[in-house]
Each structure stands twice: as structure tokens, then as C-alpha cells.
Amino acid sequence: MTGLVGLSLALAGIPLRWGRIIAAGTVLALFLYFVRLLPITFGLHTIAGILLLFFLIIRATNIQPSKALIAVFGSLVIIAVLELTLQEAFFSITKFNRDEIIANSPYWLGLGLLQGILMIFFAFIAARFKQPQKGVWKF
Numbered sequence: 001m002t003g004l005v006g007l008s009l010a011l012a013g014i015p016l017r018w019g020r021i022i023a024a025g026t027v028l029a030l031f032l033y034f035v036r037l038l039p040i041t042f043g044l045h046t047i048a049g050i051l052l053l054f055f056l057i058i059r060a061t062n063i064q065p066s067k068a069l070i071a072v073f074g075s076l077v078i079i080a081v082l083e084l085t086l087q088e089a090f091f092s093i094t095k096f097n098r099d100e101i102i103a104n105s106p107y108w109l110g111l112g113l114l115q116g117i118l119m120i121f122f123a124f125i126a127a128r129f130k131q132p133q134k135g136v137w138k139f
Contacts, residue, residue: 004053004079004119006018006120008053008057009061009071012057015133032048063133075119079115079119087111090111
């Protein structure tokens, strides 16, 4: 989740402060973990995560809500495309069965870790190309 938070902030033009990003990513990950444990329809945790990330950004920064929402959705689209691309590439190269890999934690965790690292890399790239605004952090 740290990569998702970082990329959302970078897309919004907010300077990356990694201590805050790691804290927000941890809060987001724990929140989503507990939401997924609830007996609710699968996928609602994604909506809850979008809303939490949106509110974290608008509470911690002086950015317009519309810009924050666009940044959150943009980073969500990027992670969805990245996840699809990595999984399809992995399964086509290894010829493994999806169900076996999902049940095998080390492989599944490895794919997730790679996605997280790439999201952080994309956050650095986006921050480099999008000029960060000055004074947008509230604290």
C-alpha cells in the first residue's frame, strides 16, 4: 500500500515524504485487511480503500479534493494494469496453475512484493516528471 499512497501523492503533485507515506500505507493496509475479514461482498474493500486514501490525502494536504480523487483513481488504474501484466507474464512464463500459486504463499507474496516495489519506482518517476507543489502538506 505504500506504493499506492506514494504514487497517488506523486500524481497529485505533492512532495514525497516517505515517513508519512509509509505510515499512511501501513494504516491503509491494516484497514483493508480488517475490512476483507468482514462478511461483506468481495470488492467493497477496494471502495473502502479508495475512500480512506482520498480522505487521508485531503486531510493531510492542502490539495483540491477533485485533484486528490483523480490522483487516487489514476494510481488505482496503474496498480490494476500492473497486477494484470505481472500475473499474466508470470503465468505464461512459468506455466503454473493460478490456483496452486494463490494457495502457495511464497510465490503469491513474491508477486505482490514485486508490484509494491514497482509502484514505489513509479512514484519516484512520477514525482520526477511532475513538479511538486510547495507548502501543500498541512503538518
